[in-house]
Amino acid sequence: MKKIPFPVIQRLSYVFEIINKLEENGIGKISSSELGGYLGQTAHTIRKDIHFLGIAGTPGTKYEIADLRRLLIDHLGFGEPKRCCIVGLGRLGEALLEQLLAIPQDAFAVVAGFDSNINRLETIRTSIELFPAYRIEKTVRKLQIELALIAVLPQQAQEAADRCCDGGVRGILNFTPAVIKPKRKGVFVRAVDVSGELRILAALAYTSTANE
Amino acid sequence: MKKIPFPVIQRLSYVFEIINKLEENGIGKISSSELGGYLGQTAHTIRKDIHFLGIAGTPGTKYEIADLRRLLIDHLGFGEPKRCCIVGLGRLGEALLEQLLAIPQDAFAVVAGFDSNINRLETIRTSIELFPAYRIEKTVRKLQIELALIAVLPQQAQEAADRCCDGGVRGILNFTPAVIKPKRKGVFVRAVDVSGELRILAALAYTSTANE
Structure with missing residues (x-):
């Protein structure tokens, strides 16, 4: 598995929190710029971060929150508390x-x-x-x-x-x-x-x- | 006064803490690589940060802690708690x-x-x-x-x-x-x-x- 740099792990941990809250509120998709807004980061940084999970995001299209969640669990081990x-x-x-x-x-x-x-x-x-x-x-x-x-x-x-x-x-x-x-x-x-x-x-x- | 970016303010605030402790221990000079060691940053980043205070550091030479302290007080307002x-x-x-x-x-x-x-x-x-x-x-x-x-x-x-x-x-x-x-x-x-x-x-x- 490709080593994920520390600042990326830090941001992706926060992404995990955000998408969990969005999912609770019944939201199914989110764009890199929306995620960037939550984190105070550019959409570009967020797309680069998510690329570490194996999704090559393109500007303007949204991520499926369920997919993101599954990949974060796989890559950062959030499956089992x-x-x-x-x-x-x-x-x-x-x-x-x-x-x-x-x-x-x-x-x-x-x-x-x-x-x-x-x-x-x-x-x-x-x-x-x-x-x-x-x-x-x-x-x-x-x-x-x-x-x-x-x-x-x-x-x-x-x-x-x-x-x-x-x-x-x-x-x-x-x-x-x-x-x-x-x-x-x-x-x-x-x-x-x-x-x-x-x-x-x-x-x-x-x-x-x-x-x- | 030149606007100091947020990550630089964050690191320089930490530099202030470090040099205060060093000064208490009677230490008079410190290099950018030593400071970098405390902060988990490269010497280059530290020199760039300190450049915002008006000192152009060169690799290998040390900063006078008293000078650094005075400049941090001037630029970040640490003079009066x-x-x-x-x-x-x-x-x-x-x-x-x-x-x-x-x-x-x-x-x-x-x-x-x-x-x-x-x-x-x-x-x-x-x-x-x-x-x-x-x-x-x-x-x-x-x-x-x-x-x-x-x-x-x-x-x-x-x-x-x-x-x-x-x-x-x-x-x-x-x-x-x-x-x-x-x-x-x-x-x-x-x-x-x-x-x-x-x-x-x-x-x-x-x-x-x-x-x-």
Whole structure:
């Protein structure tokens, strides 16, 4: 299979979300320029991205959403939701858990939560299974968990990630301000950098004013 | 002043964070390839980005960090921290507030929090001022708040953003799964899309396995 570059994977993941929503609303076809509108990209970029799935789109004709969906499932593996865990169930972790469970997800399913504080585990009411942190490695392996969202204290982030790697996760979403380095090759790490996002917004607001 | 394209602003904002940390550690110079390493970009891209600040870098020579810092402050407005508020102080909002106040910030300062539940405001212990949600517009105007982090329930997100816009914010960071459309021109909105991030990780893990 032809290797799909990272920015294309990123955009196609978003396309998957969009067409799922359109399909729910009974829409059957979509053009590259309409998709481009949703993503803030040109129709040309979208056609090039979809070409990686094996459809050579031509300007002006629409894609069948059912075809697109099937191809995205084939190429990006969205057929079977990846199992996901949340490590750290303080306020942040619990809020994220609740947010993720409240909406139907199309690419992953949160199946387990971990916290080092056992009393904490007993006070949380949720539909998923909760475990003490020392059981991360075994549980990740047993439940075949592939994704981990890390919401522990910054000073515990690397250790939490290491345990997840030991258990076999393939992707880590880092919600702490600490930098996480994957312990194994082939583990992808992405970070939600709240300060970084606000810094970018600060710069955008300033530069647009300076240019007015 | 020459208009700086959005991806350049995004990268330069990150450069600002990096050089601040290097400066704290007593480092005085950095090359474009070292900066590129931090950002996952080529040295060439970094040199082109920094060229927007008026320095024509040449391969192999290092930038003075103090110069870079001053130019980033001039061009991206990082000299005076932008005032920021958090709207919605449920578990998520309170956790984000705590996280942002725990680390010294270089581009913004959280100065106010809002929640529609007045009892909630009384139970939160924090160093910043808290207000009921109906006072968003007046308070944002009075305190000259330019950035807002929205962490309310999805169904309240647009209204919360509208009130912030009415008060005069210039940038909104949306932490809800709802889509927020800015009420006024010139207001930038960025979203932290937790499901989207996990979807991308799922696709990365799958495609790298499929290519092995």
